[in-house]
Amino acid sequence: TFQYGYNVSIINAPTQHIHRFLNETWTSRYHKELNPDLLTFLWSVIASIFSLGGLCGIFLMVCLFVYLLFRKGALLMNNVIAILASVLMGISFPTGLFELLIAGRFLIGINSGVGLCVQPLYIGEVAPKHLRGGMAMGSSIFLTGGILTGQIIGLRELLGGEAHWPLLLSSSCFPAFAQLLFLPWFPESPRYLLIDRGDELSCAKALKRFHGSSDYRREMEDIQRECFALDGEKPKKPWQLFTDRGVRWQLITVIVMTMGQQLSGINAIYFYATYIFKQAGISAGKIPYVTLGTGACECLTALTCGLLIDYVGRRYLIIGGYLLMSLWSTVLTFSLTYQELYPWVPYVSMASIFAFILSFGLGPGTAQRWML
Known part of the structure; x- marks a missing residue:
């Protein structure tokens, strides 16, 4: 969740540098100055295409990822999109292609759209009932913490200066690398394993990993009751x-x-x-x-x-x-x-x-x- 808040805020720090980059790239490519109205339009596209990517991530990617890759697999594959987006945004300046910056922002929007749907689903299914509200609260805290961190790192004394703003936009890959490193050690959602796949053995193993060998039975019984209440109804x-x-x-x-x-x-x-x-x-x-x-x-x-x-x-x-x-x-x-x-x-x-x-x-x- 921290990663998605971070993605939202880092575009605001290098605004003036991106404007200069657009002007210089346009002048070098077409040998004429960029019209101020067109500059505003290009900047608006760069800023707003993040939201369009999020919309596409929700409507197109979530169903594909969740039903084909499951909860944990969807989160893992989603980080590949974040890394690709970071690479595109990072090389946009040295290559002089502002189109790569737009494409990278679109992909990072898809990453955020998928993540903000799948991550609460995964957290809600692995958390005990009495902690689900607190876990939801934790998501909000980390989301806003990511926004604040992005604003701090975007200061000109850090990565918001003219020489380092491409690194700032590419820095969104670090949370993705961290998730790729640690998430494989986490089990799949126990609820998904039992209710959607009918794998009781894998569900029990996942619950033991999350809740311990002595406390997992209560959660197992809750999931079994929910499965019985569904009476074989498919998702x-x-x-x-x-x-x-x-x-x-x-x-x-x-x-x-x-x-x-x-x-x-x-x-x-x-x-x-x-x-x-x-x-x-x-x-x-x-x-x-x-x-x-x-x-x-x-x-x-x-x-x-x-x-x-x-x-x-x-x-x-x-x-x-x-x-x-x-x-x-x-x-x-x-x-x-x-x-x-x-x-x-x-x-x-x-x-x-x-x-x-x-x-x-x-x-x-x-x-x-x-x-x-």
């Missing part, structure tokens, strides 16, 4: 869920909440925070340090949400988070519109960004994962 394909009335409202809830999170504007806030800080009068040299505050805010809320969720409840945190996000979006819209009237208005824009991220982290960003 449904994603498209078959839409015709099953028994899960219709659960499916609608998942779709609405997930769409709400993705369309909430949090990705736009992260991608365009640099421009808003620049409009607020922050010097270009200090903007990366101010941007660290956005990652720190979400990381802080992921840690504190676990303390509030038992007292306030998931539903109220999610509804309250969206209401606050709507409020701060409205404030941000007006402050950006009228920021030239008074010198203090740009600082309202900055405050609105941090307040928006805090509201997202306390509500949809963390509590929603607990609820789902």
Whole structure:
């Protein structure tokens, strides 16, 4: 999960260097300067194609990986995509091909889309019942921790400088190498082994690895009861869920909440925070340090949400988070519109960004994962 958060944030650090790379590559290739509007378009493609890759990863790759390679195999194969993407992004600068940068961003989006679906599935199936909520919380913490780490490593004193930004984009391969090194030692999902494959012996061995020889029987009995309740029913394909009335409202809830999170504007806030800080009068040299505050805010809320969720409840945190996000979006819209009237208005824009991220982290960003 850390890897996917890291992938989201590292593109923001070398923005000005990528702009310079696009200009120089275009001039060298076509012997004319790059139009500012076209430059904005190319940068928008580089930034947003990550999300398009994630969408393709969810719709096209998850079914193929999960049903052919199973849980652990899907996660292992997914790291090959991450390494290939890192290589393409790393060689884009020395080869002078910005198309490789776009292709690498698309592949790293596929990697994140597959991983963010398969990893919670694997974790949820191997974790004991009383720890599944905590494991979901851990995913949120590591996701926001990856975002913050990417922002730190992207500072110009580290890998965010002009000479090292290709290394920054390629550094996403290190979490992939770590997973390829350690994940093969983990067993396959016990639930998948028993319910989907009917392999009781392998399921027992996997549970012993996860829970110990003395404590695995309780988990084994829970999985057997679940298998008995299914009464031989085969796992449904994603498209078959839409015709099953028994899960219709659960499916609608998942779709609405997930769409709400993705369309909430949090990705736009992260991608365009640099421009808003620049409009607020922050010097270009200090903007990366101010941007660290956005990652720190979400990381802080992921840690504190676990303390509030038992007292306030998931539903109220999610509804309250969206209401606050709507409020701060409205404030941000007006402050950006009228920021030239008074010198203090740009600082309202900055405050609105941090307040928006805090509201997202306390509500949809963390509590929603607990609820789902």
